[in-house]
Amino acid sequence: MNARSGADPVERWREALERATPNDGTFSSQRAEAFARFAREGFPGARDEEWKYTSLRRLAVRDFAPADRETALAATLLPAPPFGPHRAVLVNGYLHTAGSTLDTCPVGLRVRSLARTAGEADASTWLRIPAGGGTARFAALNAAFCGDALLIEADRPVTTDAVLHLQIDALGDEATMSHPRVLVRLAAGAGLRLVVHYRGDDRAERFVNAVIDVDAGERSELQIYRLQEQGAKSFQIERIEAALAREARLVVRDASLGGSLARLDLRARLAGSGASAELTGLFLADGARHLDTQPRVEHAAGGTASVQDYRGIAAGRGRGVINSKVVVNEGAQKSVSRQTSRNLLLSPGAEIDTKPELEIRADDVQCNHGATTGQLDPAALFYLRSRGLDERAARSALTRAFAGAVFSRMDLEPFANAVHAEFDARLDRLLAEVA
Amino acid sequence: MLSIRNLHVQVGARKILKGLDLEVSTGQMHAIMGPNGSGKSTLAGVLAGRDGYEVTQGSVLYQGQDLLAMSPEDRARAGVFLAFQYPVEIPGVNNAYLLKAALNAIRKQRGEPELDAFEFLGLVRQKLQLMQMDESLLNRSVNEGFSGGEKKRNEILQMAVLAPTLAVLDETDSGLDIDALRVVADGVNTMRDPARSIVLVTHYQRLLTYVVPDVVHVLLEGRILRSGDAGLALALEERGYDWVRREARVA
Numbered sequence: 304m305n306a307r308s309g310a311d312p313v314e315r316w317r318e319a320l321e322r323a324t325p326n327d328g329t330f331s332s333q334r335a336e337a338f339a340r341f342a343r344e345g346f347p348g349a350r351d352e353e354w355k356y357t358s359l360r361r362l363a364v365r366d367f368a369p370a371d372r373e374t375a376l377a378a379t380l381l382p383a384p385p386f387g388p389h390r391a392v393l394v395n396g397y398l399h400t401a402g403s404t405l406d407t408c409p410v411g412l413r414v415r416s417l418a419r420t421a422g423e424a425d426a427s428t429w430l431r432i433p434a435g436g437g438t439a440r441f442a443a444l445n446a447a448f449c450g451d452a453l454l455i456e457a458d459r460p461v462t463t464d465a466v467l468h469l470q471i472d473a474l475g476d477e478a479t480m481s482h483p484r485v486l487v488r489l490a491a492g493a494g495l496r497l498v499v500h501y502r503g504d505d506r507a508e509r510f511v512n513a514v515i516d517v518d519a520g521e522r523s524e525l526q527i528y529r530l531q532e533q534g535a536k537s538f539q540i541e542r543i544e545a546a547l548a549r550e551a552r553l554v555v556r557d558a559s560l561g562g563s564l565a566r567l568d569l570r571a572r573l574a575g576s577g578a579s580a581e582l583t584g585l586f587l588a589d590g591a592r593h594l595d596t597q598p599r600v601e602h603a604a605g606g607t608a609s610v611q612d613y614r615g616i617a618a619g620r621g622r623g624v625i626n627s628k629v630v631v632n633e634g635a636q637k638s639v640s641r642q643t644s645r646n647l648l649l650s651p652g653a654e655i656d657t658k659p660e661l662e663i664r665a666d667d668v669q670c671n672h673g674a675t676t677g678q679l680d681p682a683a684l685f686y687l688r689s690r691g692l693d694e695r696a697a698r699s700a701l702t703r704a705f706a707g708a709v710f711s712r713m714d715l716e717p718f719a720n721a722v723h724a725e726f727d728a729r730l731d732r733l734l735a736e737v738a
Numbered sequence: 739m740l741s742i743r744n745l746h747v748q749v750g751a752r753k754i755l756k757g758l759d760l761e762v763s764t765g766q767m768h769a770i771m772g773p774n775g776s777g778k779s780t781l782a783g784v785l786a787g788r789d790g791y792e793v794t795q796g797s798v799l800y801q802g803q804d805l806l807a808m809s810p811e812d813r814a815r816a817g818v819f820l821a822f823q824y825p826v827e828i829p830g831v832n833n834a835y836l837l838k839a840a841l842n843a844i845r846k847q848r849g850e851p852e853l854d855a856f857e858f859l860g861l862v863r864q865k866l867q868l869m870q871m872d873e874s875l876l877n878r879s880v881n882e883g884f885s886g887g888e889k890k891r892n893e894i895l896q897m898a899v900l901a902p903t904l905a906v907l908d909e910t911d912s913g914l915d916i917d918a919l920r921v922v923a924d925g926v927n928t929m930r931d932p933a934r935s936i937v938l939v940t941h942y943q944r945l946l947t948y949v950v951p952d953v954v955h956v957l958l959e960g961r962i963l964r965s966g967d968a969g970l971a972l973a974l975e976e977r978g979y980d981w982v983r984r985e986a987r988v989a
Contacts, residue, residue: 681789683826687836689786689813689822690814690900691815691841691844691900692836692843696843701830701831703831704830705830
């Protein structure tokens, strides 16, 4: 692992892109354009308001080689968690066909990769880069480097409850950067439950730069169950960008538990009237982990509704950032939104920065927000101890209770069980360290 | 059972208990009465091990052990129970979990095996009935959304399940309507046992109509100024506390 302090990653990655010719040179001019956009914006610095609490200095000085297809497909897969029979596996950004079960996909659900459908596709859709700030520049970097872009198309009726399990793994001994890219398109009236599970082994330090781009047609409903368990040494930057047509609905149940530094921009644009988004989740920043979550909903049409409800826990020297935002555009009357952020600090060295934002350009709306950050309630701790629970059991019970409100909303049982088990194990370990 | 000698306690710079002596024998029920600010809740808090109190002098022995040296959980496991004046609401922790974890921690300390789910439920059902509480309580969060009376009944329920050796009830009668007061009093009466001591800390005499203590103490100005039988509680109800203060000065 080389750490070239002071070197400019933009120039290094430009050279890497020239050498790599991702996906046999398909869309090379579009990729060059995408990279040019990344290069123009460059690495976010301390003055960038949307990166105020998250410094990428540690990432900038690392030297990551672009992941290559051969190594990725030769990697030994990790066991697949039981999130359902329909599975697409991306390893280092490449579709691992042998590990996937795409041929058994139910009727009305299609999963394909860019490599196989480039001829019929149009680059401006495949390599679409979101407008706006935050992680948009990294979405451009993703477009420049991505291996297989995965296209998930659903036209199954919203009443069926098929689950697609998207396994996004970062594996191998090399310090690689990978750029998973997933496009999700829901036809009018379609429904899909999508489990997105990020994992990495701890054999190398890596950079995972993921983009999930969602088009939800009228009256469609997409439920995303996201579990981020990136490798402990790794960096992850992720952009989930969803556009919702009239009366479409997006539900996100998110658990961010892994990585050394991870940033998620989760953006929903309620483009059609009656569209709604419910973004809820939990992060656990223990050890020296840095987890930055930025959910954002844009109410672009009237009669739209959104909920953002996040709970964060930081322990050790962990650092959490939760910066939620609601934007109500001009004319988006009768919009309703609620932002809640509750945060728990388990040790004196831990820190959580929370900043709910509200930007309203319409006059007939109902928007509220609230944020709290605190420690475990000493009165509750004493109450439990006075009944015979030791301090560790009391802290554990109260921390689990704090997170439990999020778990209870994860109504996909195998997913909820997996998140719960990992959360409990991590909590046990960190409480044992404190004791 | 409980032997308190010359106990001096302060909160910050404020001296609250100033040389309190109290002896409670096994099997006895004592009531400690006093007006607001006399130090009743401080005494209960110190016995349970609540933070924020500084013991500057004196000793508290429980079954011959130095109670003040024990952590709150060790006190509970050794059989000390405090019924809180203001039971804490704990969203997300349900009553069944708390009762089971508490009971098993205490049983483990005594060298007894953990109760299985069936035995546990059998025990709790019986105590729920005693306290006229519904079984649905078990799946509710501890005290969350409970009325004042429900919270107090829940404290007595916990006491009944945990079967302590020494129970300290801190103003368990306050905020109860007459029906709830009777239920709580019945609960306390069924807990009377030759092997158990109970200390009732109370502001009013009305609980003592239903629960008759062996000894009544008057806590005033940080000390026990007078002790007597149950008749003393009635005298206090009629005459207030001033005469106790005056007679103590004369003495």
